């Protein structure tokens with residue numbers, strides 16, 4: 448599609464589609480895109496997980512030969528493979544493309560299938576992001592099943608997104624809620640993934656998925672115990688995020704910021720009870736000594752970098768740590784590949800906006816996992832590894 452409308456930028460095209468989408472039902476929108484000869488190649492990317500049957504059924508009603516990309520990480524549950532075969536047959540889908548990780552890359556980077564135990568981001572990149580990027584070559588639009596109610600970085604999901612000026616991502620179910628999904632399953636008598644009845648409400652790879660307990664959110668069983676909430680195919684190198692993403696040693700997470708700016712006087716006058724979970728925003732040229740008397744009361748400090756090449760925020764982080772600040776320290780306004788520098792200066796995490804996220808490619812995002820590699824002190828003295836970790 449973008450190629451057929453050279454007079455429109457991808458941003459304009461996305462804005463146009465989002466506007467049009469407001470007046471159409473999900474089925475109408477899908478129908479228009481799949482049947483419009485002016486649209487370029489479109490693929491549905493499906494995990495054949497807990498709710499995948501909805502979109503698969505919808506596209507099968509329109510055009511059974513729609514390409515469906517199924518990422519088989521080779522770590523999936525056997526039940527998912529069976530479910531994929533069942534749905535493809537039941538819906539008459541004739542172009543399901545099972546995509547697996549590249550053999551040579553697997554051999555080189557995860558020959559024992561244990562990468563997920565010590566570096567999940569690298570494992571997701573190897574088994575999901577990289578194969579998907581290859582599989583999407585030649586497609587102008589891809590359809591994903593993400594929904595806003597799933598929370599985290601998905602809360603601000605748009606119907607259509609410009610994916611790094613390369614293609615458009617369409618999230619037809621963005622505005623659906625749990626009741627809509629359940630009603631569609633019931634109305635069309637769709638078969639459920641076999642693991643749903645065993646408490647799995649979001650289903651990914653077997654080593655990284657657990658059942659969800661009553662009251663927990665849908666995706667709580669994915670990467671349980673880690674702060675990672677996304678596999679990476681929807682932001683960073685493969686996708687334009689629509690909300691800020693927080694990078695930590697343990698992975699990526701949605702932005703949970705609930706603090707606000709407090710000036711020093713305001714902090715000094717806050718009753719102690721109100722400082723129980725205090726998060727403050729600081730400009731990067733702030734003098735940390737002004738907070739000295741209150742550092743122990745503050746839980747989270749976010750240092751705002753007005754530009755990623757303005758290094759004063761790094762000095763502020765060092766100053767805060769030297770003064771004894773032990774709470775969480777977040778940098779906002781940096782690029783993904785500045786994570787190592789931020790960590791070495793005392794930051795715990797880096798918050799990245801969609802605009803800055805789109806500026807860097809995969810290697811810069813993956814460098815996060817090895818941030819300590821550039822620490823010359825640690826290389827000289829391996830005994831420091833534990834204390835620095």
Ligand code: SF4
Pocket residue numbers: 520522563566567568570571572574575651652653654655678
């Ligand atoms: S979900 Fe787990 S096993 Fe699957 S690719 Fe990611 S880290 Fe690897």
